[in-house]
Amino acid sequence: MVASSPFGSSIKRREDPRLITGAGHYTDDVRLPGMLSMAILRSPHAHARIVNIDTSAAKAMPGVVAIYTGADLVDLVAPVPCAWQPKNSDIKVPEYRPLAVDTVRYVGDGVAAVVAENRYMAEDAAAAINVQYDTLPVVVHQLDAMKDGAPQLYDSVPNNVAFHFHLEGGDVDAAFQKADLTFKQRLVNQRLIPNAMETRGAVASYQRGSNELTLWCTTQNPHIVRFLMSLCTNIPETQIRVLSQDIGGGFGSKIAMQAGEMIASVISKDLLRPIKWMEDRSENYVSTTHGRDHVDDVEVAAMKDGRVVGLKVTAYANMGAYLSTAAPGVPTWLFTVTQSGAYDIPNVASDVYGVLTNTTATDAYRGAGRPEATYLIERVMDLVAKKLNLDPTEVRRKNFIPSDAFPYSIASGAIAYDSGDYDKTLDRALEMIDYAALRKEQEQARAEGRLFGVGFSTYIEVCGLAPSAAAGAMGFGGGLYESAVVRVHPTGKVTVLTGINPQGQGEGTTFAQLLNGELGVPVEDIEIVWGDTDRIPMGWGTYGSRSTAVGGSALVFAARKVRDKMMKIGAHLLEVSPEEVVFDQGSVHVKGAPDQVKSFGEIALAAYTAWNMPEGVTPGLDESYFFDPVSNTFPFGAHVCVVEIDKDSGKADVRRYVAVDDVGNVINPMIVDGQIHGGIAQGLAQAVLETAVYDDNGQLLSGTMMDYAIPKASSFPNYELDRTVTPCPFNPMGLKGVGEAGTIASTPAIMNAIVDALSPLGVEHFDMPASPQRIWQLVHEQKGN
């Protein structure tokens, strides 16, 4: 039935001609007549009472149109929403005002918004606002914040613990009693700044008369923005149009509702002027959500053959000063359900404490919860291997969920893995890296006194975030289905409307390939539309590697509805029954008689002229589908990292990096490889480069790109990739998702390699970031001993 295979063709991206010629259309490129610029004055203190805000001098400055403080906005807009509130977690959601009203709680908390004729003038005026603060005690680390007597951010949140989440399965205590080996380890997963190259921002334009708010913003999920904006501003959803077309990267940091978007929107409504607000990078570093920031205490029970029989995790997640939109879901559900990784661990218990501190709020960052879980379990595998003197690959194989055990329910029963063959990816990776030779090379290097290490990560992840019933059960305030409309035009051209909202993942191309596979329409005749809530049906957006697995499936099902209708119309035109025709390469012909054919264009025209329709068939070729899968997808793979550490400088250099991933069927291998490349770089960077550092006063020391180190072209070498294919049974294409795989896999792979390199010095564990200075300190101290 399928015209041509949608799989395996690396066609060039259709998005690119615009983007390589400077014709992209990002939020900052929006220009409207009468548009004003907004600058937000932000608190330089991490915790303070606002005693007084004097805007008089600022208001008198040239070009200034208006200045709003937190108090001015109270009646105009509700607090920034927290939309993921896990059940049974005793969650307390503190009020998060878009501009602080009485108290600022982190460096960067909004204090006043200035609108002026241009941004230079707005900044001049913001600098002239005189705010008197009465500073309060500050706490920045989650473990400190939980202690009795610690500074309290809110009276309503005792000990700053916003929630406590618990998940368990099996009998953990019994497992620890029978185990040959038990041990504890603390793992620190440091705070990161997402650094999408395009900062966050918005252009809000409220029209008098139509009373419609048009909001251009750089979001991963325009419908969620519209939904929440309506709730926060009382503007009916029917009167809000959110536009989010070219997005300069998201990595999770463009999921959450942004205070700036809300402020711009209500000020536009108040002034009846279009308002533009774009963060500059320094502002982005404090005002857009950060990622990770966990302290994880793990206890492991293992048998002497390497089998892990029990796992207890107590995690302390630093949520920052407020609970951002999706934030509580990240360290709870997204973290705990993949904690056993690719391994059949029958007894698992997790406790997660979400702690408020005087820092920028954290939320999703590429992988969101799953990198933390994968880092934990992959370090555990290496620790078990080390303590039992086994090869790390053997310990992994000993614990792998066997390929015939799928679907596989994790110990808590909270989720079931779709399909997998974990030995296969590991076999291939070992073959590519020539494992035996590599260990010999390592022996030789060690004999020469060099620090040379090999690290593995045989990760799994949960992707294709869905289904909606699970979302509801998890306390996620929305659905997780995805939508698509396939609209065939009378000329035979096709428009696809999709609820997903890519930020470079290439769905403008892969969705055309999918549709070409379903309907045989040439790719160049297909337009993929996203990012306009007035055009697209309700959809939940792009995150959690869900776009193709969920949104692509919706598209396939909508296309199949179109195809069925075209077969009916084609058969009618050919004067045979629908059972007597086949849909082939975009046309309909009589079975066994390819010359008795109606082309795609002929049928499309017939559907719209409707002169001659089969009985009971309505005019038009315009079908929609809302796809809600029965379960998630579970990509997996084996990554191997080889590092060598320069003892003198402490710098760890990646010598080789092999990645064998299984993301199910692959539509466009070039795009999939690109996702893996970028993901690996981002994960490696967490391990050796990136860290958001606060001082004890809550000042962000890594406050600009001069101090926060994101990878450069020279940071890492080429990656060697291969794939296996184990289709997912839960969606029509058998695909799993690939956006986060590289990031999730690579952090533990390199950290395991670094620890392996340092193991001749007696090192069993080393926390991130493995910066040159920290490695040197370790080497230096060992020498000293």
Added chain:
Amino acid sequence: MKITGKHTINAPRDQVWGRLIDPDSIAACLPGVETLDKVGDDEYSMAMNIGIGMVKGTYTGKVRLSNMNEPTDYQMYVEGSGRPGFIKGTGTVRLADGENSTTDIEYNGDVEVGGPVGAVAQRMLGGVANRMVGQFFGCVESKITGE
């Protein structure tokens, strides 16, 4: 940011003590002080011009001396804010008799630097702070010995 250090002044302890807690002496010796006015018991308002290269700014704020144990130790609280950001710090200054009627000064404090200057200039802040402290004690010494 922690600031700790030691300095030896070639003058006896009681003289040094007198200088260190004397507002006129502080105003005269602390680099960049433009005004220093008494606003309460051992509390002064202050305007200072501090520059790290081209990162220059005038900071206005206050200084408070407390827990004074003459001539052994006292605590100092400083806060100031200006266009490039703000500074706020507390520290303890300890004096002890050194050899040959010199005075050994030991200081340690914790200074918060916030706003744009804190995020950008942190690699230089330690250097600036130490330079200013050094200049201050050097100046105090020359004022005493020059008398």
Added chain:
Amino acid sequence: MYPSAFDYFRPSSVDEVVKLLQENPEGKIIAGGHSLLPMMKLRLAAPASLIDIGRVPGLDGIRSDNGGVAFGARTTYDQIIKSDVVQQTLPVAAEAAGVVGDIQVRNRGTIGGSIAHADPAADFPAVLLALDAKVNATGPNGQRTIGIDDFFVDMFTTSLEPEEIVTEISVAKPAAKTGMAYEKFSHPASGYAIVGVAASVTLGNDGNVSAARIAITGAGPIAVRANGTESALVGQAPTAENVKAAAQKASDGMTFLGDIHAGEEYRAHLTRVFTERAINKAVERAQG
């Protein structure tokens, strides 16, 4: 991202620059602007006026000067890299210019701007110290020449008078059998030197070190010469052991800065390591 307002002047002669500096005590000279503009965009620097020397004649170009090299103050790093004179006479200058910032920074950043700004982490202060450069400056009292050893006073502070402008930097022809090298440990984010060491080593006819100038940038508040290392090297055979021993003295007496990437102790260590590497490379080159 949005600088404060300032008055803008575009003089057409050095004398006019000096006059403008006299008239505008809160003014700053801008050439390439790569040190100044980032600070202005963050509003950390807010000069009342900018004096743009981009079109002042006589500040450009690299010329051969008695067998040595003279760099106009406005010479960019890219011009240094591409200069035949530099490649032939002072290849280390081209080598060091090649690790300054990035292509775009090298196209705009100038040698005069770099030293006048005296950023403790800039590369060229160390290179010019090792090369024993001379700085020509013009001020209200006319021209004067400042030896590079007297030029850098403190962090962001030089011995230039407020009303003086750097016009040219000159380096004499290196002695025979001189090898030079610049070794740098870059800051992972900014690309500035966490530690940069420039070494110039001259060998005598006996093969021993007859002269050495070793200079360190990045590690402390000011680029400095490693006097202890230099004196430990001179007169010695440049063996690996001797170089190592001499390099151990590189951190003696230095003040170190610290930040989140590199604390004081680590910078001291890197100073010794990169001093050793730079000297070894310089020796190898001197030996030809």
Added chain:
Amino acid sequence: MKQQVTITVNGTTHTNEVEPRLLLVHYLRDVLDLTGTHVGCDTSQCGACTIEMNGSAVKSCTVLAVQADGAEITTIEGLAKGGELHPIQEGFWEMHGLQCGFCTPGMIMTSVNLLKNNPHPTEAEIRHGLEGNLCRCTGYQNIVKAIQYAADKMSAEPAAAGDD
């Protein structure tokens, strides 16, 4: 006080009155409406704003419009000539050298300078040459390939290689 500047951008000469503090990138984006040049940081690290000024790649966020008075500028919008993609643009397309596309204009404009300085770079030289451009999506591997593609193509077609 405003200052008059005359700047030739992509072959067209513009004369405007600008504030001296106006950054060149804002001049291009907001005065001339050439929004292909992007702003990704405020400290001259990311290179998203790279353009060609008088034949050299510069970060237009670190140049004042008044400094560019009299300059010849090429932005990403002016790189393709007569509807023909520049070989570097073509390389980025062929080799999947971009994902979100935000860093891409700057990345391409730097690459033009990189290949002008060194028409046959090694992989290491390309990686070093991109020191001033940050990409968060691609991991750089395909950007390197894109530049290698362009280098090969430009050395095969000397006419394109001479293109400024």
